[in-house]
Amino acid sequence: MAQGSTTSQARLERLSQALGSGTFADVRRMLNGLPAADVAHLLESSPPKFRHILWQMVEQEDEGDVINELGDELRLHFLSDMNAAEVAQITEHLQDDDLVDILQQLPDRVTREVLDSMDHRDRARLEQVMTYPDDTAGGLMSTDTITIRPPLTFDVVLRYLRRHAEIPPMTDNLIVVNRNDQFIGLLPLNTLLVSDPSSTVRERMITDIPPIPADMPDDEVARLFERNDWVSAPVVDQQGRLLGRITIDDVVDVIREDADHSLTSMAGLAEDLDTFAPVFYTASRRALWLGINLLTAFLAASVINLFQDTIEKVVALAVLMPIVASMGGIAGTQTLTVMVRGMALGHVGKHNESWLINRELAVGLLNGILWAAVVAVAASLWFDDWNIGLIIAAAMIISLLAAALTGATLPLLLKRMKIDPALAGGVVLTVTDVVGFLSFLGLATWFYV
C-alpha cells in the first residue's frame, strides 16, 4: 500500500503545475481523453480551488460519468449546484443502479422532477429499483440482462446474440428463465463458446447456483462474490422472478466502502470522507467527536478530583497516573480493532463470542502481568519507593483487564442495539481512563492515607 501510482501521480503533478501556472489550455488538453474514473480521481486529489477550475473544463457529455465515479461527499457537492433538468440531462445514459445512487442523494423534490422528465418505461423501471434500500442486493443491481429460454439450441442462441449491437459489460452468463420470467439457471458464455452448436440450453445450463434475493444485505452479497469468484449474479424477487443482475465492479465498491467504514468510524470520521474538503466544513464535521471526548475527559478528570488529598501528599502519583491510563487505552484499542474487524469479516457470531471475550481477558491478564512487572520495577527505582511500584502494577493489571472486557463486549452490545460497533472507540478510551485513574489513585489512597 501507499506506494503511490507513478503514472497517475506523474500526471497529477503535471496537471497541477499547469493549473498553478494558469496554462488552462494545456490542462483542458490533458483532461480530454482521460477516462471518467481518472478525472474523478483528479478531482478527489485536488484542493477546492483547483476543483472548480477542473470541473468547468469537463465536457458536458462526460459530466454524468465523472459524477458517477466520485465519492459521496464530493458528488453531492457538485450535484447541489445543478437543477433537475441538468441532472436529468447529464445522467441520461447511466446504468439504473448508478442513476439510483445519484437520485437517492438529491432532495426529494429534485428526484421527483428528474423522474418526471423521463419516459414512462424508464421511470417505472427506476422506481422499482428505488424501492430497494441502497445497501441491499436490490439497490446494487442493474436491469440490463440478457435472458434465454431452456429449449433453445446454442446455434439459435448465437444467432440471437448476433442481433445485439453489443452485450452489456461484465456479462459472463446468459440468464435462463421460464415463461413467467422466473430464474431457472445460468448459461456461461464460456460454455456456449466451447460447446457443439447443436447442444441445448437445458442440457448445459448450471442450476446449482442459487440466485440472490433482492433484500440480501450488500455485505453478504460481497462475501458471496468473494467466496465464489463471481463476475455477475442474478437478482430475484420473493417469487423467484428475475429483477436484474449485480456485477463485480459494484461489489468492489461495497468492499472498499465497508473496509473504509471501519477505519474512519473508529476515529469518529464520516465514511467516504473527502480528503480535500475545505477548512470550515472539515472543522465542523470533526467538532462533534471532539466535543463528546471533552465530556468523557471531564468524567475522567472528576475521578482524579476525588483524590486531590492523596495527590497533594504523594505527587509522584500525578506523574505516574497517565502511564496506567495510556496502557489501558492502547490495549483497549487493540481488542476493539480485532472485534470490529472480525465482525465486519463475518467471523464473529453468537457461538464464538464467549470464546473471544475469554481469549481477550486472558491476553489482557498476560500482558497486564508482563508490563506491570516492568512498570513496578521502573517506578520503584524512579521514586525509590517499592510501595508505589506495587500499587501501579496492581492498577495496570486491573486496567488491562477492564480494557479487554470493554473492548470485547461493547462492540457486541452495540451491534445487538443496531448501533455501529466501530463507534465504541470513544467509550473504550473513557472506561480505560476512568478505571486506570480509579484503581491507581484508589489503591494509593487506601495505602498512603
Add this chain to the structure above:
Amino acid sequence: MAQGSTTSQARLERLSQALGSGTFADVRRMLNGLPAADVAHLLESSPPKFRHILWQMVEQEDEGDVINELGDELRLHFLSDMNAAEVAQITEHLQDDDLVDILQQLPDRVTREVLDSMDHRDRARLEQVMTYPDDTAGGLMSTDTITIRPPLTFDVVLRYLRRHAEIPPMTDNLIVVNRNDQFIGLLPLNTLLVSDPSSTVRERMITDIPPIPADMPDDEVARLFERNDWVSAPVVDQQGRLLGRITIDDVVDVIREDADHSLTSMAGLAEDLDTFAPVFYTASRRALWLGINLLTAFLAASVINLFQDTIEKVVALAVLMPIVASMGGIAGTQTLTVMVRGMALGHVGKHNESWLINRELAVGLLNGILWAAVVAVAASLWFDDWNIGLIIAAAMIISLLAAALTGATLPLLLKRMKIDPALAGGVVLTVTDVVGFLSFLGLATWFYV
C-alpha cells in the same frame, strides 16, 4: 456492514452445535459439498479446538483449495504441519499465482523440495512467476491465457475455442499476440459473440488498452482495475512479451488486504491477523506495541515530573491535565486517519501535501479555539479560578495545533523513509501527550510559581 450473513451464520451455528455435542458424522456431512471458500471461512471463524477437528474432516482432495482460501496466518499454521510431499500433492491443481503465494510462505528448503517434485515445464513456469515479488503485477498473475493471432477470422477463432474442453475462469478477452509473443491487443468475447463470423481479429481487436508491466505495484494494479472496471488484464515483460494475466478475484483480495492493513496497523496489529488465534500467540504478538507505548508513556510522565512543585501548589492541575492530553490525542488520531487513508487511496502527492498540512493546521486552530473556550469556562467555574481557565485554554490550542502538525507531517515523512505511515499512531499520541503536559504545566508554572 456487520449485519452478518444469515445463511452462513445459521450454518455456522448448526455446525458449531454439532461439533459441541460431538456428533461428528453430522459435521462431516455438512462440511462435504461446501465450497472451499466456505470451509475456509468456517475455519477462520472457529476457536482453535474446533479448527483441528474441522480440518481433519476436510477431504484430502479439497485441502489444497481450502488452504488457498485461508488468510496468511492460519494458512501458515496448517502448512507447517505438512512435509514437502504433502504440500506438493494437495496443491497440484492450483493456479500458478495461488501456488506461488503458498510456496512463498514455506521455508526455502520445503519450497525447493516441492519444486523439485514437479515436472520440468511446470517448474520452469512457476520459477518465472516466483521471480516477481508477491506485491507486484507479476506476483498476482496466472499463466493460463488463450492467445490468438491478428489475421484469423472469427469463424476460425470460434472453431479454435471449441477445441478447448473449457476456457479458463474469468476470461472476458482473448489476448492477441504477434509471432514473437508480444502483446498487440485484446479481443473481447462479447465482440466475438455479436460480430459477423467473417470479421477478422485485426479489424475488431482493442488496441488502446495498455498491458500491465510485471513490476507494477499491486495497489496500482488494483486502482487500474477499479477505474476501468476490468475483469482481467494482460501482463507483459519489459520487451512487451505476454507473461500471463491478472483476474479480478485476485485484485479483490489486494483491495481487501490494503484496506485491512490501514485499520490493523494503526492499532499496532499485524495485517491479515487471525481473529481466533490462541491466547499465548495473541498476547506475544500484541506485547511489543504495548512495550513501545510504555516507553513513550514514561517519556510523558517524565515531563510531568519536571513540574512536581507546581502540582503540589495547585493540585487542580493534576485533575485537569488529562483533559488537554486526551483532546490532543483525539485530534491527532483524526488527522492521522485522514492522511493514512488519503495516501492509501492515492489522493496525496507532493503537489497537494502542503495544502493538506495547512488545512489540518487551520482545522486544529478552529477546533482548538472552539473547545478551549468551552473548557476555559468549565474549568474556571469548577475551580473558581479564571486564571486556570485561561491557562488550560491556551494549552489546548497549542496541543491541537501540535496534533494537527504531527498527524499531518509524520505519515508523509515515514512514507519518504519507506516506513509504513500507518505506524505513526503511537508517535502521534506521544507527541500530543508531551506537548499537552508541557504547555499546560509550563504555563501554570510561569503563572503560579
